[in-house]
Amino acid sequence: MRAVAYEVSGPSNEVLSVKEVPEPNPGEGEVRVLMHYSAVNPTDVKRRSVETPQFGPFQIPHHDGSGVIDQIGPGVSMELLGQRVWIYHGAHNRGFGTAAEYICIAQDQVVPLPDQISFLTAALIGIPMMTAAHALSICQDLEGKNVLISGGAGAVGSAAISLAKHKGAHVITTVSSAEKALVAEQAGAHVIINHQVENLDAALESQGRKIDLVIDVAIGTYLPRYLPYLADRARIVSYSSDGPELTTSVRPLMFVNAGIDFFVVFNLNQSEIQLAISTVCEALSDGVYPMLPVKIFSLDDCATAHKFVEDRTLGRAVLQISG
Ligand SMILES: NC(=O)c1ccc[n+]([C@@H]2O[C@H](COP(=O)([O-])OP(=O)(O)OC[C@H]3O[C@@H](n4cnc5c(N)ncnc54)[C@H](OP(=O)(O)O)[C@@H]3O)[C@@H](O)[C@H]2O)c1
Numbered sequence: 425m426r427a428v429a430y431e432v433s434g435p436s437n438e439v440l441s442v443k444e445v446p447e448p449n450p451g452e453g454e455v456r457v458l459m460h461y462s463a464v465n466p467t468d469v470k471r472r473s474v475e476t477p478q479f480g481p482f483q484i485p486h487h488d489g490s491g492v493i494d495q496i497g498p499g500v501s502m503e504l505l506g507q508r509v510w511i512y513h514g515a516h517n518r519g520f521g522t523a524a525e526y527i528c529i530a531q532d533q534v535v536p537l538p539d540q541i542s543f544l545t546a547a548l549i550g551i552p553m554m555t556a557a558h559a560l561s562i563c564q565d566l567e568g569k570n571v572l573i574s575g576g577a578g579a580v581g582s583a584a585i586s587l588a589k590h591k592g593a594h595v596i597t598t599v600s601s602a603e604k605a606l607v608a609e610q611a612g613a614h615v616i617i618n619h620q621v622e623n624l625d626a627a628l629e630s631q632g633r634k635i636d637l638v639i640d641v642a643i644g645t646y647l648p649r650y651l652p653y654l655a656d657r658a659r660i661v662s663y664s665s666d667g668p669e670l671t672t673s674v675r676p677l678m679f680v681n682a683g684i685d686f687f688v689v690f691n692l693n694q695s696e697i698q699l700a701i702s703t704v705c706e707a708l709s710d711g712v713y714p715m716l717p718v719k720i721f722s723l724d725d726c727a728t729a730h731k732f733v734e735d736r737t738l739g740r741a742v743l744q745i746s747g
Pocket residue numbers: 465466467551552555574575576577578579580581598599600601604641642645662663664665666667668687688689690736739
């Protein structure tokens with residue numbers, strides 16, 4: 425089969441190429457998926473640029489994707505044959521990710537795809553929606569809560585807006601351009617603060633209500649700004665190490681009994697993963713989908729797709745493999 429692979433870490437245009445590799449067969453408890461789309465996330469790009477392949481002579485990249493189960497391994501129900509699915513954590517602790525014509529993967533890492541959702545949309549679900557769902561789960565009841573989401577036009581940020589709104593929250597978000605503001609609006613944000621043209625502190629002050637939950641893409645940048653506007657027992661969830669390191673005054677956090685949570689989606693335990701998946705599936709069945717514009721690339725163009733993500737271009741980069 426054809427697969428994108430790299431043998432050493434480095435710049436995308438130097439290390440990524442399409443290889444002919446043996447077609448995989450599913451092992452015990454695994455399914456084989458005929459891949460339709462494979463989405464690129466920042467983690468795929470970071471890993472390729474710094475991490476030598478650890479699970480064999482080469483690494484097939486990408487965690488997220490979509491396709492159809494075309495073979496099942498021992499111990500897997502025949503009923504899964506022909507099932508349309510989305511895939512999560514496809515390249516986690518393995519050498520074989522989704523940027524290939526087939527992937528063999530544990531049956532619990534594929535999730536059935538409702539008929540109304542396209543394979544393209546399905547490839548966008550994995551990391552961003554599960555990350556957003558887990559971040560929001562820190563607050564048990566979001567109904568009527570005031571939620572601040574930084575970077576609301578990012579893959580995770582926009583997913584967090586849509587999911588928080590779906591759960592009944594009032595959503596405030598920050599963006600850095602008018603184009604990104606439109607994306608955040610489509611995702612459903614109630615208040616959009618373009619921090620390039622508006623004073624963020626003044627905009628938060630003018631909301632007239634304190635923030636119950638923050639989902640933060642750049643805690644070192646933003647926390648000092650929203651610190652005065654945290655509600656009693658506010659929770660802050662940080663999912664990215666982008667931007668400056670966090671330095672903060674303790675007292676404003678302590679005096680509202682605030683809490684800060686950090687997490688990485690790959691280290692969630694099984695019950696957290698199941699909760700994130702059920703939140704995402706419920707939202708999908710209610711018509712809440714990933715909202716970002718998509719740029720489609722071929723397998724042969726994977727290096728350009730990685731560059732698209734590296735350059736922080738607005739939108740998602742997805743490889744079309746078949747379908
Ligand atoms: N912990 C986890 O499990 C987990 C899961 C998924 C992603 N991540 C990480 O989270 C980050 C975002 O992922 P993504 O897929 O949402 O990326 P993305 O689609 O490229 O979006 C990133 C958004 O975040 C904002 N942003 C990025 N860096 C920033 C900085 N230094 N200061 C302020 N704002 C910044 C930008 O918004 P504005 O330009 O509008 O400000 C941008 O639109 C990546 O670093 C990724 O590796 C972590």
